[in-house]
Amino acid sequence: MRNAKPLPGSLVQRYHGWRATTFAENASWYRRLATEGQRPRTMVISCCDSRVHVTSIFGAEQGEFFIHRNIANLVPPYESDGARHGTSAAIEYAVTALRVSQIMILGHSLCGGVQGCEAMCSGHAPELESPDSFVGRWMDLLRPGWEKVRGIEDADERREALEKEAVLTSLDNLMTFPFVAAAVEAGDLALHGLWNDITQGGLEIYDASADRFVAL
Structure with missing residues (x-):
């Protein structure tokens, strides 16, 4: 049974x-x-965190958003190795079958996955270094981001910067998918990077021309 x-x-x-x-x-x-x-025009890749309520933030109804959630809203790089890739499968379906016109990566403050990555990379979470840790191996995707922010002295500023690096990592990795890159280059798909302050209800968007996040 x-x-x-x-x-x-x-x-x-x-x-x-x-x-x-x-x-x-x-x-x-x-x-x-x-x-x-369903005919959603937008795919949202957000964190599993129960405090991030994507449809409420944008006032979306059923059928509007194609939503995929994972730890720390990360997109892995494109790999064609015959393995099972849940996030990659969701992206493929959204772009090639549903033909969404935009993909939003939605990060957030106080992200537990990002905090775990910080602890692991700074040597304070040896359990995540285990080859058997699904969370640890997933958060390996963010190790390059940690190297960029590790020198920030203020702990809160460093963590927020790493949360935003998670968004930027996902934006970069999206473009390694051939069908995503082709759709973007054809003008059929737009990518957006967002960060939600769950304490204040704030929302920031990545401005590529200025290379920084700006408040909406």
């Missing part, structure tokens, strides 16, 4: 409440999404 248990009663109650209110009030829209399929 598979190890799966019934949902807690509180979640069941919340489901029934949603179906009786939000779903019932928008039933025709849900039916349209079901019958006509």
